Amino acid sequence: MTTPHKRIRVLVPAGMLGGGFPPETVAYGIDNGAEAIVVDGGSTDSGPYYLGTATAKTSAAAVRRDLEILLTAARAADIPLIVSSCGTSGTDAGVDWVADLVTSIARERRLSFRLARIYSEQTIDALVSALNAGRVNPLAPLGPLSADILGSCEHVVGVLGSEPIADAIRAGAQVVLTGRATDTAPLAALAALRDIEPGPAWHAAKTAECGGHCTTDPLAGVLIEVDDKGFTVESLDPGSSATPTSVAAHMIYENADPFRMREPSGTLDTSGATYRALDDRRVRVEGSAFEPAAQYTIKLEGSARTGYETISLVGIRDPHILSDMDTWVARLESVLADRVKSLLDLEPGDYDIAVIRYGDNGILGDLEPERGTPREIGVLFKVRASTQEVATGIAKVANPLLLHLPLPGMDHLPSFAFVTSPAEIERGAVYEFVLHHSVDVTTPDELFRTKHSEVSHD
Numbered sequence: 001m002t003t004p005h006k007r008i009r010v011l012v013p014a015g016m017l018g019g020g021f022p023p024e025t026v027a028y029g030i031d032n033g034a035e036a037i038v039v040d041g042g043s044t045d046s047g048p049y050y051l052g053t054a055t056a057k058t059s060a061a062a063v064r065r066d067l068e069i070l071l072t073a074a075r076a077a078d079i080p081l082i083v084s085s086c087g088t089s090g091t092d093a094g095v096d097w098v099a100d101l102v103t104s105i106a107r108e109r110r111l112s113f114r115l116a117r118i119y120s121e122q123t124i125d126a127l128v129s130a131l132n133a134g135r136v137n138p139l140a141p142l143g144p145l146s147a148d149i150l151g152s153c154e155h156v157v158g159v160l161g162s163e164p165i166a167d168a169i170r171a172g173a174q175v176v177l178t179g180r181a182t183d184t185a186p187l188a189a190l191a192a193l194r195d196i197e198p199g200p201a202w203h204a205a206k207t208a209e210c211g212g213h214c215t216t217d218p219l220a221g222v223l224i225e226v227d228d229k230g231f232t233v234e235s236l237d238p239g240s241s242a243t244p245t246s247v248a249a250h251m252i253y254e255n256a257d258p259f260r261m262r263e264p265s266g267t268l269d270t271s272g273a274t275y276r277a278l279d280d281r282r283v284r285v286e287g288s289a290f291e292p293a294a295q296y297t298i299k300l301e302g303s304a305r306t307g308y309e310t311i312s313l314v315g316i317r318d319p320h321i322l323s324d325m326d327t328w329v330a331r332l333e334s335v336l337a338d339r340v341k342s343l344l345d346l347e348p349g350d351y352d353i354a355v356i357r358y359g360d361n362g363i364l365g366d367l368e369p370e371r372g373t374p375r376e377i378g379v380l381f382k383v384r385a386s387t388q389e390v391a392t393g394i395a396k397v398a399n400p401l402l403l404h405l406p407l408p409g410m411d412h413l414p415s416f417a418f419v420t421s422p423a424e425i426e427r428g429a430v431y432e433f434v435l436h437h438s439v440d441v442t443t444p445d446e447l448f449r450t451k452h453s454e455v456s457h458d
Contacts, residue, residue, distance in 0.1 A: 006194050006195055006196050006227060006228050007194065007196070007225060007226065007227035007228075008035050008036065008190055008191060008193075008194050008196065008225070008226055009032075009033045009034050009035050009036075009223060009224070009225045010034065010035065010036050010037070010038055010187050010190055010208065010223070010224050010225075010226070011026065011029035011030065011034035011036070011037045011038070011221065011222075011223055011236070012037075012038050012039065012187070012208045012209075012211045012221050012222050012223075012224065013025060013026050013029070013037065013039055013066075013069075013070065013211060013221040013236070014039060014066070014211045014212075014219075014221055015040065015209075015210035015211040015212070015213055015218070016039070016040050016041065016042070016043065016058070016210075017039045017040065017041040017058065017063055017066050017067065017083055017098075018041075018056075018058030018059065018062040018063040018065075018066055019058075019062075019066070020062065020065070020066065021066065021069075021211075021219075021220075021221055022237070023069050025220065025221050025236035025237055026069055026070065026073050026221075026236070027073070028223075028236050028238075029221070029223045029236050030073055030076075030077050030079075032223055032234075033223075034077070034079065034223060035079055035190075036079050036080045036081075036082065036190050037070050037073065037074050037079065037080070037081045037082070038081075038082045038084075038186040038187050038190070038208075039066070039070065039081075039082075039083055039084075039211075040083075040084050040085055040183055040186075040209065040210070041063075041083045041084060041085050041086040041087065041088070041090075041094075041098060041177075042056075042084070042085030042086065042087060042088040042089055042090055042094065042180070043085065043088065043183075044089070044301065044433070046088070047431075047433075048303040048304075048431040048432050048433045049303075049430070049431050050087075050088040050089045051088075051089035051091065051154075051155050051157065051301060051302070051303035051431070051433075052154045052155065052303035052304070052305060052429070052431030053154070053429075053431070054087070054089070054091040054092075054093040054094065054154075054155055055087070055088070055093075056087045056088045056094060056097065057088045058088065060097075060101065063098065063101060064101050064104075064105065067083075067098070067101055067102060067105055068105050068109070071102060071105055071106070071109075071111065071175070072105075072109055072111070074174075074175070075111050075113060075174075080169055080173070080174055080175070080176065080190075081174070081175050081176070082165060082175075082176045082178070082186040082189075082190075083098055083175075083176070083177050083178070084165075084178045084181040084183070084185060084186050085178065085179070085180050085181050085183075086098040086099075086177050086178060086179065089155070089157065089180065089301075089303075090120055090121075090157045090159075090178070090179040090180025090181065091121050091155050091157060091179065091180075092119045092120075092121040092179065094179070095117050095118070095119055095177050095178070095179050096117070098177050099115065099117055099177055102115065102175060102177065102455070103115075103455055106455050106457050107457050109457075110457045111455070111457055112454075112455060112456045112457055113174040113175050113455050114172050114173050114174050114175070114452060114453075114454055114455075115173065115174075115175045115176075115177070115452070115453050115454070115455050116168035116169075116171070116173035116175070116176045116177070116450055116451070116452050117177050117178075117450070117451045117453075118160065118164050118165065118168060118176065118177070118178040118179055118181075118448055118449070118450045119179050119448060119449045119450075119451070120157045120158050120159070120160050120178065120179025120180045120181070120447070120448050121155060121156065121157050121179060122156045122157065122158050122300070122447060124150050124151055124153065124156065127150050127156060127300070127439070128147050128150055128151075130439050130440075131145055131147060131150065132147075135439050135440040135441075136300075136437050136438070136439050136440075137297075137437060137438050137439075137440070138436065138437050139299070139436045139437060139438060141436075142436045142437065145435070145437050149302075149304075149434050149435070150302070150435075152304040152305075152434060153302035153303060153304050153434060153435065154303055154304060154305055154431070155302070155303060156300055156301065156302040156435065157179055157180035157300070157301050157302075158179075158180065158298040158299070158300055158439070158447040158448065159180050159181060159182055159264070159298060159299040159300075159301060160178060160179065160180065160181045160182070160185060160264070160298070160444075160447075160448050161181070161182060161185050161188075161263060161264035161265055161296075161298075161444055162182075162184075162185045162186070162188040162189035162192055162263075162265075163189070163192075163265075163444035163445060164178070164444060164445045164448050164450060165178060165181070165185055165186055165189035166189040166190075166192050166193055167445065167450070168450055168452075169189070169190075169193060170193070171450075171452060172452070173452060175455075179448070180301060182263060182264065183205075183206075183209035183210070184202060184205035184206050184209055184263065185205070185263075186205075187201070187204060187205035187208055187209075187224070187226075188201050188202050188205040188263075191204070191205070191226050196226055196227060196228055197228045197229075197290075198266070198290035198292075199268070199269070199288040199289040199290040200226055200227065200228065200229065200230045200231050200285075200286070200288050201226055201290075202261075202263060202268040202288070202290055203231065203268055203270055203273065203285065203288035204224050204226040204231035204233075204285075206250065206251065206255075206261060206268065207224070207231070207233060207247055207250050207251075207285070208222050208224045208233070210250070210253070212235060212236075212237070212240060213250060213253065214233060214242060214246055214247050214249075214250040215233075215235040215237075215240045215241060215242045215243075215246050216235075216240050216241045216242075216243060216246055217235065217237055217239065217240035219237075220235050220236055220237035220239075220240040221235075221236040221237070222234065222235055222236060222242070223235075223236055229286055230284060230285050230286030230287070230288070231284075231285050232278065232282055232283065232284050232285075233247055233282065233283050233285070234281060234282045235281060238281075240281075241280060241281045242281060242282055242283040243277065243283060244275035244276065244277055244283055245275075246283075247275055247283045247285060248273075248275045251270055258270075259271040264293075264296055264297055264298055264299070264444065265292060265293060265296055265444070266290055266291050266292040266293040267290070267291045267293065268288065268289075268290055269288070269289045269290065269291060270287075270288050270289075272287040272288070272289060273285055273286065273287040273288045274286055274287050295440050296440070296441055296442075296443075296444060297438040297439065297440055297441065298438060298439050298441055298446075298447055299437075299438050300435045300437050300438065300439060301433065301435055302433070302434055302435035303431045303432065303433055303434070304431060304432055304434045305429050305430070305431050306384070306430055306431060306432045307352075307384045307385055307386055307391070307429075307430055308384065308385060308386070308387055308388040308390075308391050308426075308427075308428060308429055308430065309382060309383065309384045309391055309426075309427040309428070309430045310382075310383055310388070310391040310392045310394070310395040310424050310425065310426050310427065311380060311381060311382050311383075311395070311424075311425050311427060312380075312381045312395055312398065312399070312402055312418065312423045312424055312425065313378065313379070313380055313381075313418065313419035313420065313423075313425075314378070314379045314381070314402045314403070314416045314417060314418050314419065314423070315376060315377070315378050315379075315416060315417040315419065316376065316377050316378075316379060316414075316416045316417075317375070317376040317416075317417075318414040318415075318416070319373075320407060320410060320414065321406075321407060321414055321416075322360070322373055322374055322375070322376070322377065323373050324407060325357055325360050325377070327407055327408070328405065328407055329355050329357070331405065331407070331408065332355060332398075332401055332402075332405055333353065333355070335401060335405065336353070336394075336397065336398050336401060339397050339401075340394055340397055343397055344390075344393055344394065344397065346390070346394070350385065350386075350390075351383055351384060351385040351386075351390065351391070351394055352383070352384045352385075353381070353382065353383045353384075353394070353398075354380075354381075354382040355379060355380075355381055355382075356379070356380040356382070357377050357378075357379055358377060358378040358379075358380065359374045359376065359377035359378060360374050360377045362377075362378075362380075378419075379402070379416075381395070381398060381402055383395050383398070384430060388426055388428065391426070392424050392426055395423075395424040396424060399423055399424070402416065402418070402423070403415065403416055403418065403423075404416070
């Protein structure tokens, strides 16, 4: 990867592997000098279930389709392919799942390459030792971590930075599959291999992390060129454009501070960045800086099973009920608690319920600035308990209330509409993220394991 000039062009075809992209956009990037392909294979966006179960949110067929296009293109052009956060949550099983798909494609296409798998899943015993040594620190708003919380996790991953990826490529890897990684780590690793200044490198990586999200068409990918002074963004789709606004706005995406972003090795500072349109499709960014951290840290993500859930969906159009939904929900909760106690001998502390009113503050809740009487709403009733049987039993007790519960003083029995029959939908085990902490490490690869292998099908 080392060359005399300190610049690199990287193709990012989409925001997530398995999301789909037109093959011709990949061809465009290759024809225009792409020296590597990077694609994110996961995210925490879809919640803790995928980490808790070590399964992927994307279908094998969709991931295989995208991989076949990218792997074939990368090997034909003799450039690296990096897939990060494999299997959605970056568990060891997720890395191996993507590796199996890659080797299957290689066998069918007669492709040969050196494969690196970087594993990021952590053992509870090792983390408890780090906790006892005072190396684990909470990230706001959470407080100190306990060994019991660690022990409750089904799976824990460390979020790796750029260094293990760069090391894998230095060791000869042509395809790199990683466990959980920061979205920016792969592109930053490629820039580091060219000794490019970290300010432009990390800002370019942040901008391109989701493919076309930094352009006027979020479904398109991007070709990004990084050098010591800055970086240039170009959409892979001729019908889409990178604009100064679309590029600058991406620092706001999934980031609490529009100018600063923490990485394992330090903090990106874009407060001095400038954004200039080179033409109607490309943007040049300069002036970004990177502040190295005194202590290298790895963020931990852990998911714990918190019970079993059953839901019911009901539509309400009765104008009397809609005129006073707060009272109706309060009555539902009160009557249900009494019936669950008398029929199932369960106290409110034995279970949790939630009544979410879509069309009536279902998203913002009490933060909704405009209140009015809707014409109809959809009510999502959720109950969580220690077993599926208990959760479904409570939902069945709620069934007649969700179908006919009147307001106090109503002189008729209203009727609502369940979306499904039976009305109770068992969701199975449910999970929560219980870790929002970082661990101090002495080296960037301390918590990670890299396995190299030869894939040969000549």
